[in-house]
Amino acid sequence: MQEVIAVLGAGSWGTALAVHLASNHYRVRLWARNPDFAREIAAKRENAKYLPGVTLPSSIEVMSELPLLLEEAKIIVFAVPSQSIREVIKKTKPLLKGDCFLVNTAKGLENSTCLRLSQVFIEELPQYKNRLVVLSGPSHAEEVGRGIPTAVVAASHSREAAEYLQDVFMSPTLRVYTSLDLVGVELGGALKNIIALGAGIAEGLGYGDNTKAALITRGLTEIARLGVKLGANPLTFLGLTGMGDLVVTAMSRHSRNRRAGLLIGQGYSLQEALERVGMVVEGVHTTAVARRIALSYQIEMPITEKTYQVLFEGLPPDAAVSHLMTRSKRHEVEETFFQRIGY
Numbered sequence: 001m002q003e004v005i006a007v008l009g010a011g012s013w014g015t016a017l018a019v020h021l022a023s024n025h026y027r028v029r030l031w032a033r034n035p036d037f038a039r040e041i042a043a044k045r046e047n048a049k050y051l052p053g054v055t056l057p058s059s060i061e062v063m064s065e066l067p068l069l070l071e072e073a074k075i076i077v078f079a080v081p082s083q084s085i086r087e088v089i090k091k092t093k094p095l096l097k098g099d100c101f102l103v104n105t106a107k108g109l110e111n112s113t114c115l116r117l118s119q120v121f122i123e124e125l126p127q128y129k130n131r132l133v134v135l136s137g138p139s140h141a142e143e144v145g146r147g148i149p150t151a152v153v154a155a156s157h158s159r160e161a162a163e164y165l166q167d168v169f170m171s172p173t174l175r176v177y178t179s180l181d182l183v184g185v186e187l188g189g190a191l192k193n194i195i196a197l198g199a200g201i202a203e204g205l206g207y208g209d210n211t212k213a214a215l216i217t218r219g220l221t222e223i224a225r226l227g228v229k230l231g232a233n234p235l236t237f238l239g240l241t242g243m244g245d246l247v248v249t250a251m252s253r254h255s256r257n258r259r260a261g262l263l264i265g266q267g268y269s270l271q272e273a274l275e276r277v278g279m280v281v282e283g284v285h286t287t288a289v290a291r292r293i294a295l296s297y298q299i300e301m302p303i304t305e306k307t308y309q310v311l312f313e314g315l316p317p318d319a320a321v322s323h324l325m326t327r328s329k330r331h332e333v334e335e336t337f338f339q340r341i342g343y
């Protein structure tokens with residue numbers, strides 16, 4: 001019999017990962033904090049609110065009692081929004097046995113501290129530093145839940161931990177690579193949501209594929225600029241958790257960030273857009289945090305800045321695009337910057 005894996009968070013991603021891990025023959029327990037919601041999913045064998053149309057195999061136990069859920073769990077997968085990660089770690093902390101592995105799948109930065117989420121884990125649970133793995137990459141729940149071929153990255157401070165979780169998640173439909181560049185992997189996963197919001201806004205304004213391609217590629221430049229400053233390997237941003245996730249989030253019909261941007265571009269307020277999407281839109285907090293970091297390091301992030309002004313300062317979306325288009329002229333490749341850092 002395979003190990004028990006606890007998945008914390010019965011939203012779209014937690015549910016899709018639970019289904020995937022069950023198909024890899026693990027004994028999966030899925031945690032929904034609301035007992036009625038847990039009972040509903042268990043009875044229907046479907047998470048109709050967050051992942052309709054995907055059947056949960058009978059081997060997945062859905063529950064709301066955390067102590068029961070974590071009993072025997074060898075691997076604990078966190079799939080709640082980034083701003084809830086610390087709260088859920090704190091709840092989990094007294095129940096951990098010591099020899100389990102922790103997997104973070106949330107993509108964001110903590111608003112109150114500007115920390116990457118692995119830093120939040122390590123602050124709360126320093127003894128788990130080498131048992132913590134971040135799973136990231138272009139992976140929409142709606143596709144992973146249906147077994148559509150997908151490739152992701154397992155990143156960790158520990159090669160052994162990354163390789164262990166690579167084996168756990170790997171399947172004929174989910175290909176898993178490993179990485180030791182936690183900074184690059186986490187920043188790529190978090191910051192792409194800002195650009196996806198921007199791409200959605202451009203689409204909502206009625207602009208075309210050229211505009212989106214420009215936002216994606218120039219967006220990647222500013223993500224890498226900040227990432228390198230914070231210690232990431234620039235090549236990580238060309239990989240699955242960088243370019244890969246940026247492309248899928250900016251382009252996919254499943255993306256919550258793109259959808260929220262689309263609604264804002266069409267004239268809805270931020271609040272209205274979030275209500276209509278009805279699931280977490282990580283890019284909103286991330287835009288505010290990334291802008292704060294960029295200002296403190298004096299890193300130029302024009303798309304992030306304009307997205308911030310649209311979301312929080314009432315800048316009309318068409319004016320934001322116009323500001324970006326009429327910035328002072330420059331070279332595309334910032335040779336001096338990359339030479340300075342040795343690449």
Ligand SMILES: NC(=O)c1ccc[n+]([C@@H]2O[C@H](COP(=O)([O-])OP(=O)(O)OC[C@H]3O[C@@H](n4cnc5c(N)ncnc54)[C@H](O)[C@@H]3O)[C@@H](O)[C@H]2O)c1
Nearest residue numbers: 009010011012013033079080081084106107140141279280
């Ligand atoms: N949905 C995807 O395709 C996908 C893919 C990869 C990564 N992610 C990341 O996974 C994270 C979760 O996203 P999602 O799409 O599943 O969100 P979601 O909105 O579909 O679901 C979030 C779930 O977390 C629960 N939750 C929120 N706060 C909680 C708390 N304090 N305690 C317990 N439960 C809480 C909600 O009730 C809900 O069930 C995000 O960081 C997202 O970026 C999502």
Ligand SMILES: O=P(O)(O)OC[C@H](O)CO
Nearest residue numbers: 137138139254255256257
């Ligand atoms: O649907 P989104 O925009 O939250 O994106 C989900 C994942 O991060 C895609 O890899």
